Structures are given as structure tokens and as C-alpha cells.
Amino acid sequence: QVQLVESGGGLVQAGDSLRLSCAASGRPVNSFTMTWFRQTPGKEREFVAGITWNSGRTNYADAVKGRFTISRDNAKSEVYLQMNSLKPEDTAVYYCALHWKPIVTIPIMPNDYAYWGQGTQVTVSS
Numbered sequence: 001q002v003q004l005v006e007s008g009g010g011l012v013q014a015g016d017s018l019r020l021s022c023a024a025s026g027r028p029v030n031s032f033t034m035t036w037f038r039q040t041p042g043k044e045r046e047f048v049a050g051i052t053w054n055s056g057r058t059n060y061a062d063a064v065k066g067r068f069t070i071s072r073d074n075a076k077s078e079v080y081l082q083m084n085s086l087k088p089e090d091t092a093v094y095y096c097a098l099h100w101k102p103i104v105t106i107p108i109m110p111n112d113y114a115y116w117g118q119g120t121q122v123t124v125s126s
Contacts, residue, residue, distance in 0.1 A: 002026045002115040004096050009120030012086055016124070020081040022096030022117055030074040031102040036081045037110060038092035038122075045095065049081060050106035059106040063089075086124045093119040 008020040020036070035050035049060045049070040058070055067086075072079040079096055099107065100114035107113070 002029065002098055004098060004115055004117035006094065006096050006117040006120040009094060009122045011123045011125065014087055014124055014126050016086050017082070017084045018086065018122060020083065020094055020096075020120060020122075022079045022081075024077040024079075024098065029077050029098055033099040033103055033106055034072060034079040035097050035099075035106065035108075035113065036070060036079075037095045037097060038090075039095065039119075040092045045110045047108035047110075048094070050108070051079065052104055052106060053102065057104070057106060059108070061108075083122070086122075088124045088126045091122060091124050093121050095119045 003026045004022055004024050006022045031053050033052050036048040037045045038048050039045040047061055049068055051058050051070045051072050067084050069082040096117045097113035098115040
């Protein structure tokens with residue numbers, strides 16, 4: 001079983017930056033795609049960014065391209081999301097997720113992921 005714990009959320013102003021972290025424990029995660037999703041009340045969970053096991057490939061939602069950067073440190077079993085130039089519409093609960101098979105792609109649907117963290121709130125004021 002894998003446990004994922006996010007941290008780094010908070011309340012910031014538009015234009016500020018935040019760095020989210022997700023720490024994995026319970027089993028090695030080096031071989032698995034990891035992603036960040038976000039969700040606001042009444043809306044479906046949406047894909048934000050993903051990274052393959054060796055950081056060879058990344059993918060971003062159009063809404064965050066050029067502002068967010070995903071990275072990972074397999075030695076620490078952690079994945080990060082650097083968020084710059086934050087906008088009020090980035091306000092959401094951010095979740096990290098781990099795919100359950102050693103794939104080399106980055107699925108963008110929540111149902112493709114077996115393991116989830118509890119989420120961390122990001123609030124961007126205008």
C-alpha cells in the first residue's frame with residue numbers, strides 16, 4: 001500500500017508563487033507516473049501536471065502551461081509542483097496521485113490513478 005501526503009498549500013495573492021510537495025511512503029514509487037490534480041467545489045477533479053517515472057516526459061494542462069513546473073526526486077520518493085504567477089482561478093484543493101502500473105505515459109483521467117493523497121488547499125486572492 002502507498003501513502004501520499006501533500007504539503008505546501010496556503011493563501012497567497014495573485015502573482016505569487018507556491019511550491020507543493022508530495023511525499024510517498026509504503027513502497028518504492030520510482031517506476032510509476034505521478035501527477036497533480038485539482039478540484040473545486042461542485043466540479044470534477046481535473047488534471048494539472050504529470051511526470052513519468054524517470055522525469056523523461058512531462059505534461060501540463062493548458063491552463064497552467066508556462067506557469068507550473070512538475071518535478072520529482074526518486075531518491076526521496078517525492079514529487080513537486082512549482083506554481084508561479086498564480087491566478088485566482090488556480091484556487092482549489094490540489095491532490096497528488098500515483099499510477100498503479102509502470103507505464104511511460106501520463107494519463108489525465110482521475111480513474112487511471114489508484115493512489116491519492118488527502119489534498120492541500122491553495123487559495124489565491126485577487
